[in-house]
Amino acid sequence: MKKNFEYIYDKIVRNKLTLLSGLLLCPALSFGQGSTKNWMLNPGVLGTLALIVLVLLVLVLIVYYRVSEFISGSRHKEEAARKLEFSESLVGLNQAEIDAILERRRAALGYRLSGQELGSEVAAEDKRGVIAGVTHEPRNPLVDEKKRTRLDLETPDALKQIVIWYLGAAVFWLVFGTAVGQYVGMKFVWPEMDSVRWLSFGRLRPVHTNTVFWGWASLAMIGLGYLVVARTSNTLIHSYKWAWIGWMLINLSVLSGNVSLMAGLNNGGGEYREYTWPVMLLFASALILTFRNFYKTVAQRKVSEIYVSNWYLLGGLLWTITLVTIGYLPVFQDGLGETVIQGYYMHQGVGMWFMTFTLGLIYYYLPSSLNKPIYSYSLGVLAFWTQMLFYTLIGTHHFVFSPLPWWLQTVAIVFSVGMFIPVVAGTTNFLMTMRGSWSDISKSYVLPFFLVGVIFYFTGSSQGSLQAFRFTNFVWHFTDFNVAHSHMTMYGIITFILWACVYAVLPKLTGREPRQFFVGVHFWMAFIGLFAYMISLMAGGTLRGLSWMNGGPFIESVILMQPYWVWRAIGGSLMFLSHLVFAYNFMVMVRRPEISYQPGAPAPGGLEAGSKA
């Protein structure tokens, strides 16, 4: 067994050298398929490696900006000390000195041009009082000031409450769902942590995935979406009551769904389709209600154009309602019919719901947090239609080489490549919007969160397309590489973007900023944790696939995974801890403000807000 492992290991080391020389000497080599010998030269594998390097580069970029901010921060401190010294010297002036200064000022204000100012030998001095309104803030102070503008007075309390309560429930499910995920991940290292039937691996795994899907991401998305439809339509939400009913239905479905999963009642084990139909009916009803609400709000908009965010939000809701209906209709789900639907459903669940809706959120929250318009409206529209066309057709790439029809598999692979169009369009759009605002990275963590999310949007989606190739599928399918990919996307893209939106908008709504230090702790722990998680499972998954291809005994591939499972658990722990920090930051942002207004002044906007619900 050991010999075989060393054999694989040797091969990888040797191939790294081959890879280098191959890249330098002969690009044609990289198409050598059909043997494990050159597996590293396969375009799919090369592409994935390049994408991981890209993420690393972004990490370096963020670190660079934060460090340079830290350095200039200490310089600011010296400057502040000097200013203080100066102010103190002003206070220490005696009357005669002050009089002299004022006298000079009077003379300066009374100065008239003599007509001989240019070309004189006199030292430069502003005796004329020309320079006024001096500020010591070097970077575009007007924009920064506007960015801090609070929305709490112009946002109706009812809407504010809806956003806060949707986000609050989402935060709860995030902490719960990832606690379960972390527990389940640890079971790979210690399979006998407990012997409780309700906590066994097979039952808890879907609890983790469904909770973070339908609990965390969905609730956070809808909550943030309510603010987007109202603000971009310049009107009020059609019905606050529907929003509250939707909130209750979703929470009820996640709660009852999880209890039934732990009790051993699931829909048949298809991923993300584990909740039985009555549970999913609650969820679908909430989606229908939310769609109606969004649609009516957009319909009564006070502006003539429908902002592109709303395209994505309405599209995402509508498509997901269709998707859940098709996913749960019983008439075409016997035999491999179920498998076709499973591929369609699990892929579209991610693509048409989480990805589409989250893109809609970026189109509003990214430009608004940078206080500039989106780079290209048309690119957003192009990405919308191509997302719908291509994403819909690629579900079967989860079943390459399976007994499903070969043509269906080929369609899925071809259109997976087509996904580059919406992905590149979206990424370009977001990066070009950020261009010129890179200094914002050092000012707050909103842009870093967005940047990581957008970069993962590019790398995660492209990597997924590469993974659909038949060769890469060969190595990676059925291994933990899939788990790495789904965390790269659901966590790297969706969750990071949602965090960016929350940190961008909640302080504006409530007027309470979280401590930057704790936001930083959240960011770095989540990012580093995700990286450890991803890289360990990708490396382990690749080795495992190679071991299978070489015909090694199966148990050997379990043994070789063990160190990678340990690293996954470590990465997962960091991610989970970061969620606790996030929950704390959330509490700080929504805590009711202490009542400290002046008597006679109007009451602050959020005063009676806390009493509702």
Added chain:
Amino acid sequence: MINFHKDHKSLVNTSLTVFAGLSVLVAVIPAYQMQETQPLPAMQPMTEAQTRGLDLYISEGCVACHTQQVRNIEMDKVWGGRPSVPSDYYYSKKRMDVWRQSPSLLGSERTGPDLTNVGKRQAGQEWHLLHLYNPRIVVKESVMPAYPWLFSEKSEKQLSEKDVVVPVPAAFLKPGAKKIVASREALALVEYLVSLKQADIGGEPANGFIPSVKKPAAEGSGTAGLPDGAALYSNTCAACHQADGKGLPGAFPPLAGSAIVNDADPGQLIRIILQGYDARPEYGVMAPFADVLGDEEIAAIATHERSSWGNQAPAVTAEEVKKIREYILTLKP
């Protein structure tokens, strides 16, 4: 001309219609087509116990780690004699009840072995029961959860005739524990697992395996021309006889030092591998491997067994296996 930018109705209608249309094309119609299969002639409908076993298989979430699909690529050859075809799922993938749809048996993760053919590889009930009670009894490195709640403890006196007692080694029992008895649920699950066998499709399958790897030439210890016996042993035999060849007392006999294995004439050893073995009441039943392993593979395994763990007996050739296989065929009525 429709203006999507200003007309929310046409925007919403268009995106719904196109999406629903594509979904019908790419999901609903293929799904309908895939439903129209017939079972293979060799397949049997599931028994009531097997159905209960499948039920448990789903409700415990076994599909999270175990696939049941042999893909048409060479690396999947170890899991079945031919690539899976839609008919294979005719009986197992039916709507379970009002609440639950057809089970997602194909799976998407192979954290544990594929189970398409587990009934052929692992035909013994004892092995499965031990493995379910605690997988690490039989596979030291396994990360599969234990399912102790599928078993009950009974004292010697409480045992009735019908009880199936599982020979759990003392190391895996709580001190002072009594006899471990398999529940009805556990027996049904095992019955389901043992029933998982690829049905004979008759003749060569139309779609064979796509070759992936040129086998690493003469790796490992195999005698010239034979496949790697150590790897085959690890895949096929070690689950019962263990990697160290010592077996499990009370369940599976040791091969290290065994008289049959070390016999200068390998005939008896080859017959046991081909036909299975149930001559010793103190051990579990061994399944026949004639349909699972080829002559060269059996020769490689036998050679490995005869030259490992202190065993010293001459190598076995594929010709010897072939001769005995032909001889056995003449015995069959």
